[in-house]
Amino acid sequence: MPTTPDYTSQADSELVKSSQKGDMRAFEELVGRHRDKIYARAFSMMRNEEEAIDLSQEAWVKAWQRLVQFQGDSSFVTWMTRIVINLCLDQLRKNKRQRAESIEAMDEDGGGVERHLPVVTVNPTEGLERGELRQRIDKALAQLSKEHRTVLILHEFEDLEYKEIAKRMGCSIGTVMSRLFYARRRMASLLQSLKKERT
Numbered sequence: 001m002p003t004t005p006d007y008t009s010q011a012d013s014e015l016v017k018s019s020q021k022g023d024m025r026a027f028e029e030l031v032g033r034h035r036d037k038i039y040a041r042a043f044s045m046m047r048n049e050e051e052a053i054d055l056s057q058e059a060w061v062k063a064w065q066r067l068v069q070f071q072g073d074s075s076f077v078t079w080m081t082r083i084v085i086n087l088c089l090d091q092l093r094k095n096k097r098q099r100a101e102s103i104e105a106m107d108e109d110g111g112g113v114e115r116h117l118p119v120v121t122v123n124p125t126e127g128l129e130r131g132e133l134r135q136r137i138d139k140a141l142a143q144l145s146k147e148h149r150t151v152l153i154l155h156e157f158e159d160l161e162y163k164e165i166a167k168r169m170g171c172s173i174g175t176v177m178s179r180l181f182y183a184r185r186r187m188a189s190l191l192q193s194l195k196k197e198r199t
Helices: 012-020 024-046 049-069 076-105 112-116 130-142 146-157 162-169 173-198
Strands: none
Touching: 012 024, 012 049, 012 076, 024 049, 024 076, 024 162, 024 173, 049 076, 049 173, 130 146, 130 173, 146 162, 146 173, 162 173
């Protein structure tokens, strides 16, 4: 019976070779090793957690699709960083264009642009009593599907790594990443709407 290779002891270059042959588990090891670095780079450019999660995730999908193009001229992580930087630059250009268009569309007589700019506080749980916040979080969690709730609890409250969550839930790291991404998004909007109900 063939033994499963020990991916953790392999160098990035070996994992890339296996991944290029379609070995998803070798690729997941690469994701596990470099995901935080790639996310940090996206966040440093976007300064927005949601966009950074979105774009770093997109970068991993793109990397998997383009892996055959990776020649090994640079390290894998340098290549990955390049992918995520390009995605961030595209997104920043898009954001800038949208901002410019919406600013042009604003009526200067309506008090100028400043009045229309969004308030920066994005923390939906700000100004809540602890007990009330707990209730609200529980209420929001109850509205998530079992898979999304589980992945969120394991990651946010139990501090488990993606790899460990994937093992426990019997799914791939990629699935964990996308479930967590969706669950965070959903929680933010649920907490926001629960806050509005109160006010």
